[in-house]
Amino acid sequence: MALQIQTFKTRTITALVFVLVIFAGLFTSQFSFITLFGIIMLGCLYEFIKLIKLIHPQRYLMFLPISIVYIVLPLAMMIDLGIHSKNALSTGSFPPLFSCFIIFSIWINDTMAYIVGSFFGKTPLSIISPKKTLEGTIGGIILCILIMGFACIKISTTQHVSAIHWFLIAALCAIAGTYGDLFESKLKRMANVKDSGSFMPGHGGFLDRFDSMLFAIPAVWIYIKLFL
Numbered sequence: 001m002a003l004q005i006q007t008f009k010t011r012t013i014t015a016l017v018f019v020l021v022i023f024a025g026l027f028t029s030q031f032s033f034i035t036l037f038g039i040i041m042l043g044c045l046y047e048f049i050k051l052i053k054l055i056h057p058q059r060y061l062m063f064l065p066i067s068i069v070y071i072v073l074p075l076a077m078m079i080d081l082g083i084h085s086k087n088a089l090s091t092g093s094f095p096p097l098f099s100c101f102i103i104f105s106i107w108i109n110d111t112m113a114y115i116v117g118s119f120f121g122k123t124p125l126s127i128i129s130p131k132k133t134l135e136g137t138i139g140g141i142i143l144c145i146l147i148m149g150f151a152c153i154k155i156s157t158t159q160h161v162s163a164i165h166w167f168l169i170a171a172l173c174a175i176a177g178t179y180g181d182l183f184e185s186k187l188k189r190m191a192n193v194k195d196s197g198s199f200m201p202g203h204g205g206f207l208d209r210f211d212s213m214l215f216a217i218p219a220v221w222i223y224i225k226l227f228l
Contacts (some may be wrong), residue, residue, distance in 0.1 A: 110181075
């Protein structure tokens, strides 16, 4: 899969604007944090319902309870990690350390998988998402673990969290996030659409952007509650 320069530029510019918005929501206050994920929740719910209507136009109401488990619960867990976590980068509850770690891990995994897959990808990962390659997926996971793990070693000494936890949480984010991406790809294939929405040029809709996070959050939340 050749690296498409124009596509990469569009994705990068859009991502930079997106990062600024996310940072504002994460680092300003509890209110902005909750508002950010409230908006994400509404956007994902809207697009999920739209996809389900395309897949089951006559019976879509029967599938709406799935949205509670798929969207509402994970984002509620993210808010919980942000406002109730004992571990933060400051003496207060913000910035929310674990919430930021999940988001950064997903971003790095996606970016590294795209770059590695563009240059070295030859083996399709799944018929669900034919553009993804096994090489890119493995490369993204490994680089995500290494980058996020080593980046947080210094935090480990100040926040009393063993360094091994950061490597394991990064692995959870990358692996669970990959499954989240495939799950949403399956929904789009069933609905016969390319993107779940169009609010982000080059990235698609809310579900396209946060599909990985919806699977990664519960995995990290459970790990933190059990081991930290």
